[in-house]
Amino acid sequence: MSDFLQMGLTGLSLGLMYALIAIGLTLIFGVMRIIQYAHGEMFMLGAFALYYWHAELGLPYWAGVAFSAGLIFCLGAVLQVVLFKPLQGKNILYSLAVSLGLVLIISGSGQLLFGTTTKGIPSAVSGGMLIGGAYLSYERIVISAVSIGLIIALWAFLRHSVTGFAIRAVAEDPQTAALQGIRTDRIHWIAFGIGSAMAAIAGCMMGTLLSIVPTMGFLATIKAFMIVIMGGLGSVIGALVGGLILGMIDSVITTTISGDIAIILSFVVIFLILVFRPSGLFGQNWD
Amino acid sequence: MHELEARGLQMKFGGVTAIAGLDLTVEEGEIRGLIGPNGAGKTTFFNACSGRYPVTAGEIRYRGQKISGMKPHQIAAEGLVRTFQHVTLFKQFSVLKNVVAGNYLHSRHSYWGSLLRTRKTREAEAGSVARAREILDFVGLGALMDQQASTLAHGHQKMLGIAIALAAEPKMLLLDEPCAGMNSDESREMIHLVRRIRETGITIMLIEHDMKVVMGLCDRITVLNFGNEIADGTPEAVRANAQVREAYLGSQAHVA
């Protein structure tokens, strides 16, 4: 019995972590329609920002998370203004090519600046508890709590706050939004900054739980895109549900059968969703 | 046997009933008007006839053959071709290439032919270009052949839409608001063109809000309101019909 409980708990906490990576992408890809391939690099930079803040300088952990989120928010905003703004209105493939260039630059320079040795961030919380034979570390509880908190915060922000409403308006129809007096350029870089900051926070959480290396961004990007598609473009709840589904697939299938099957299966699920229900579980159809 | 016949046609989208049981017939060589206030189901009827949206219930027959289950490209092959309310063109193509593309059904096409540029393919393509030039002269866009479609004036773009439909060599043409957004002399030009199209033997059914155009052009007019037919007859009979006035002008129908 404890094996199933263990699989369930692992799947749940894994799912929440994946959702945390994906909600940032929901904002950038789902809402602003930019194929941000370098989302995983923001995740990686966030983790390293916390590493140098907390592990190297020994400054407090949670302040480190806030610092890393703020730093990557600015980076995301600058990138949007410098690289993605000139591409607005152009074919979406151009934003893909630019973000691909970003991936190469950031992961390449990451290996130079941070070195190739893997690092670890000592976590703020240690120890764990046993529930019916299954082990759940406090760390995972904290991280799951942070994930849920952030997801709800983003959902509320998009639904109820003025800027959140403006972001959704700009995503829906930039021209009409501009006519309503929304400064679309400002909204673009704010949304981009928030999305990147979310990825940075996910990086901090994952960084404490596992080891960090400059090339870890790539798989995070793949997982994030899978979740956003499964959950539905632009839907925050979709990102949460998509993350949990992927977390469960990874945990259960890897533990019972094998890791390779888990990945193949999740891609087949992605393909079927896109073919038979393009708007995903909760998203609205784009065109 | 009628050119176009709708029997008990119903069109529902989710809860909304766009067309609730429509019976309508169009005879060969006729210019048929289809009018009614916004949301009456006019364009939905065209979408049903052209196969763009599936028919919820009932049947549409073209020249006796049931077309309500067919795909748009199969219906076009039967000779029933439509234009679109909003300007729909191949924007990056030149005016000439737009019409050549429209001529797909009537120019032999084979992949091997394209690859090896066989004599048959070269002739078919030359024939297609010649036919396109003819149509463009017929429609009055002969001078703009090499311009890019997106650079044309609104009126000319509407004309090009009709030229593309004509390139498919239709036997019946469904014109969706041909004069929308046109000034008076452009409308007059369009009326003249529609008449000339009818003279080539093509049956025409058109949706139009400009009453001058409808009354001047149509042999018979059908009036739709909230998905039902409320009147059918000659232009004079329809103008005199109280129900039509009420549908259009709301409850103060008695205004002179």
Added chain:
Amino acid sequence: MRKTSPPLLMNRRRLLTTGAVALAAPALLPRSAFSQTHKTIKIGGAVPLSGPVAYWGHSTAQGFTDGAAVINAAGGVMINGEPHMLEVIDYDTKGEVADSRAATLRLVEQDKVKYVYSQAAASTVGMLQVTEPAGVLSIVACWGYLELFGKDYPLHFRAEMSDYEQGFAYLPFMQEKYGKDALKTAAFIGPNDQDGTDCHASYKRLMDYYGITQKSAEFYNWEDTDFYPIVAKTISDRPDFIVTSPSPPGITASIVKAARELGYTGPISSPAASETTTILEVAGEHADGVVLPVTNVSPSTDTQKAIEKRFMDRFGTFNALAGNYSWWIYSLKAAWEMAGTAEDTKAVAEALAQVQLDDTYVGHVKWGGEKSFGVARQGIYDCYTTTIDKGVAQVEDVRFPALPDDY
């Protein structure tokens, strides 16, 4: 109808290609075309400097760069009384076979290099397709893929021991430490690429030799972030100990942490994780019962300390693996001087097989394996084994691997 373009206009396509060729040509020209003051021996490196295995690529390159600088400073390599300077050129292979083949082609065909080193299975497989037919001597660190390539590779030297050879040092030590009957069954965790399958092949040969039954073998994705699922599956059928290879320190730490948190108490051995700081950092209080073969984290002899100091000054980082690779260039130097030539790679290869070194980072080094490979091309050296128990890392054992006599 088409406006006639002015005749002298550069045609579109030719302008494009001539422009591109002009831009790229200088960078493609062979480097040796440049200054040529005295005789030099060029050593090429087809190593992964980016991608998931860059960690090992950099350590290997550091070994050669440092060695060449030291040897050149001491007057170079004396062949028939004539000093030869060493020049090291290394190209990145991104850890891919096709890219490594391209890099080696450039080294061998353009830079006219006669000695190439590489690291990790993918780069080595790509390099070998070029060096062996071209009569170029290659020296690599790779783990047990020789079965795939068969025996007919006389110019190919594997300087680092695979899990199989290392096993004959760390398994006897583990049996002494934990008791022979406490290690009846084993399980394997490794990456899902050539390196992983190579190490698994050596691991299997070793366990068969020692008669240890093998439980599950799990393969993770290089960029995987969470090891809970894989570790949960591995420990579900209760193996006595786990071997994870080749896993860098970070991934080893994650596996150790996950195993301890999931209640597994058996020892975990990681032959390729060569430094303990990350494991202590990441695994925290869970860092217990860890065995790191071929890892000397506390250099004791003065040569070892000198090497560590030099690497820190030159590169700013140092790990036990860089130390393990640092002796390769010195064995080549001894082979050149013994064979009296740097051109005839066959003679150098025969000489290299006899080379024995003593004061290296890994103590006594010799080449062996004639019976297995037809030529003594497997580097064998003293194995320092570091263990981590209850958060304390120490070098607990040093021994020369007791290889079977038919080896």
Added chain:
Amino acid sequence: MDKSDIIARPNRLVWGGLLALALVAPALVGFDLYMIHVGITISFNVALATSLWMIWSLGVISFAHAGFMGIGAYASALVLTKLGLSMWYGLWIGAAVSALFAMLIAVPLMRTRAVYFFMASWAVGEVIKRNFAYFKDFFGGWDGVFDIKPPVLDLGFLQIDFANRIAYYYLALFFVSLTVWIIYRMNASRTGTIWWAIHENELLAQHTGINVFRQKVVCFTIACTLVGVIGALYAHYQTYISPKSFDIWKSEFALVHLIVGGLTTVGGPVAGAISLTMVDEALRATGYFRTIFFGVVLIASVLLLPGGLETVPARIRKLFNRNSQK
């Protein structure tokens, strides 16, 4: 005809010049074997980018492109290693197998549009690659397939052993020129008009009688067959293939060559593939900075040269005219 046709019309001088340059290139570089290797890599990248451009004429980009190249490669490799049939059979079997799979996958795949197609094709590419990795005994798993010998052409009076790199260069050049010629010819004809009509306005194309679904499936199948053939050539040249040779990075670089080169004419992917492969090879000597520089070149060319390399001549012509008018 229209704007894209004027540029696409066979400017024989340019294409002839490029082919002549390619034929003479080995002599130009003094038969430097490494440079000939770069030439062969350029040919493969040109074929990959142009066949991807063929799919782009429908208005969509397929990220399964490297996957289908893999299918062609694995089919011809396994036919050799398991059945002993040389590349001359392997090429056609590889083409047939990737055509078959392309058709099977195109039927569901073509139900999607724009970005959904893009993501669905990415999923297809991943599933193809990981199946090569998963079925260890048949496909060789992550170890891949070893010693795929290049073929020997025996014409009785003449034996050409394609292990010789210069011979392989001309073989690759022949197949690549054939691919570009096929794609160029299809595009400049009625078929091209149909596909670009679907690209411009799918709704209007369907209502003028074009069976859009069938056209999409046919175009996708032809493109994947062509890339399958190139996959077979790639396998026999590299003599070793593994799932990692056909991962997402290969599709991404093909797309990058296409975008930097230009999206409107077949000259675009050709120019993009040639220049970027040279840049990538030239940067090899920069060691660590290689990926960084390539990223910089990529971003710079997308931002500073909208429309890609193929617009360079038009820009120069404009510059040239402006100077002459002054």
